Structure formats: structure tokens, C-alpha cells
Amino acid sequence: xxxxxxxxxxxxxxxxxxxxxxxxxxxxxxxxxxxxxxxxxxxxxxxxxxxxxxxxxxxxxxxxxxxxxxxxxxxxxxxxxxxxxxxxxxxxxxxxxxxxxxxxxxxxxxxxxxxxxxxxxxxxxxxxxxxxxxxxxxxxxxxxxxxxxxxxxxxxxxxxxxxxxxxxxxxxxxxxxxxxxxxxxxxxxxxxxxxxxxxxxxxxx
Numbered sequence: 251x252x253x254x255x256x257x258x259x260x261x262x263x264x265x266x267x268x269x270x271x272x273x274x275x276x277x278x279x280x281x282x283x284x285x286x287x288x289x290x291x292x293x294x295x296x297x298x299x300x301x302x303x304x305x306x307x308x309x310x311x312x313x314x315x316x317x318x319x320x321x322x323x324x325x326x327x328x329x330x331x332x333x334x335x336x337x338x339x340x341x342x343x344x345x346x347x348x349x350x351x352x353x354x355x356x357x358x359x360x361x362x363x364x365x366x367x368x369x370x371x372x373x374x375x376x377x378x379x380x381x382x383x384x385x386x387x388x389x390x391x392x393x394x395x396x397x398x399x400x401x402x403x404x405x406x407x408x409x410x411x412x413x414x415x416x417x418x419x420x421x422x423x424x425x426x427x428x429x430x431x432x433x434x435x436x437x438x439x440x441x442x443x444x445x446x447x448x449x450x451x452x453x454x455x
Contacts, residue, residue, distance in 0.1 A: 251304060253337070254280055256311030264332045266302055266325075274305055274370060274400065278422045282398065283308060285420070285429070286366065289396060290314055293365040296357070296390070298350050298381055303330030303343075305368045310339050318362070319345045320353035350377070354384050363392040369399035378428075379407065386412025388432060395432045400425055 251263045254276060274282075282305070283290065291313035297306030300319035307330075310317050319330045327347040334343040346353050350371070357364075367385065371377035378399045385397055397414055401407065403426045409416040414430040421427075 251276070251302070253308060253311045255283070256308070256313065258307075258311035258337050258339075261311075261337055263302060263304060263307065264329050264336060266329050275423075275425065278400070278425050278427070279305065279308055281420065281422055282368075282427060283312060285418075285427075286396070286398075289366060294363060294392065296320070296364040296367040298353070298367065298369045299371040299377065300330055300345075301326050301370065303333050303345075305370060306330075306343065307333055307337065307339070309366065309368075310342055311337075314366070315342065317343050318357065318364070319343065320348065320350055321345075322347065322349050350381055351384055354381075354389060358389040362390050363395075364390055365392050365395055367391065367395065367397040369397065371399075373402045373405070378405070379411075382407070382411040382414060382430065386410075386414045388413050391432050393433065397430045397432070399428050399430075401428065402426065 253259055253261045290309055293314045295306055295309040295314040295317040297303060297317060297319045300306055300321045303319045306317035306319050321327050324347060327345050330345045334340045369378055369381045378401050382399060385391060403421055403424050407428050413432055417431045418429040
């Protein structure tokens with residue numbers, strides 16, 4: 251696995267062996283960042299259930315100002331830290347080893363705000379919904395923040411969680427990306443009727 255684009259394009263990430271880590275497939279990661287595009291440079295990025303950190307690292311490579319990685323696995327956090335070090339990004343990245351709910355609470359109590367959040371939990375455990383419910387009160391989200399979650403394609407998610415409202419849904423093979431935005435702002439500029447799940451084979455959506 252490697253960084254796809256940006257200043258660290260082509261750089262390999264640290265190999266991992268822990269079977270519980272499910273990294274995002276490259277073509278899905280490419281599609282995700284094609285959609286977020288101009289929202290990434292200068293953004294404050296939160297990577298929940300970060301695993302190896304591939305999504306947050308991609309955001310940093312593409313110009314995010316900072317990224318915070320939250321995961322309860324000591325092995326995953328160690329890999330994320332090694333990746334930050336290997337890529338020379340330690341000054342812009344922070345790894346927090348804790349449960350996602352404790353991590354969100356910790357960041358909120360510190361007054362941290364994020365423009366972009368990626369929620370990539372293990373499939374089939376209902377964790378995406380729990381994280382979205384927690385983020386739905388605004389908490390550590392900046393005005394107009396965009397929250398994206400990746401779930402199995404057959405998993406259905408509501409159109410709203412508190413102040414989070416659905417902006418788009420995209421399907422890539424067995425992977426579904428759900429895009430939510432905070433309040434009434436629409437930084438993705440997606441039409442109001444864009445809630446239909448679209449099948450994508452990869453590349454630019």
C-alpha cells in the first residue's frame with residue numbers, strides 16, 4: 251500500500267500483520283479524495299478507527315493542515331506512528347490510542363475542531379452508526395464540516411444524525427461511502443436529490 255497523490259505520492263506505507271486491520275482499498279481511497287478534492291488543502295482531518303492511518307496520511311499528503319488518528323488497537327496506532335515518522339509528517343499528525351467515543355470526547359473537551367472526518371470501523375458491528383450519533387451533536391466539528399463513513403454496501407444508514415444531514419451516497423463494489431454535512435452548508439455542492447446510491451467502478455466519480 252502506498253500514498254496515491256500529493257506531496258508524498260508513491261511513498262510506501264509500513265507493512266502490517268494484524269488481521270483485525272481492514273485498510274481502505276486504493277480505488278475507494280482515490281474516489282473518496284476525488285470527491286473531497288478542494289476541501290482537503292488546509293483542512294483539519296479526523297481519522298476515526300484509523301487502522302494503519304492510510305486515509306489520514308493521504309489527507310496530509312494532499313495538503314491537510316493536520317490529522318488526528320484515533321484507534322483502540324495498540325498495534326494499529328504503532329503502525330500509524332511509524333508511517334507518520336517514515337513520511338516526515340510527525341509535526342502535522344497526532345495518534346490517540348483509545349476507543350472512538352473516548353477519543354471524540356477527549357478532542358471535544360480540548361476544544362479541537364475538524365473540517366473533515368472519516369469514520370472507517372470494522373464492518374457488521376454497528377460502529378458507524380454509533381460514531382455518527384456521537385458526532386451528530388456537532389461536538390468537535392467545525393461549521394460546515396463533512397463526515398464520511400465507509401460501510402458494507404448492504405448496511406443501511408439514516409439520512410440524518412442530529413445536526414448531520416446526508417449529502418451523498420456512493421457505491422464502489424462491496425464498499426459504500428456515505429457523506430454527511432453539518433448544518434445547512436453544502437461544501438460538496440451536491441444537489442439536494444443526490445441521495446441515490448450510485449454504482450462506481452473506481453476513479454473519479
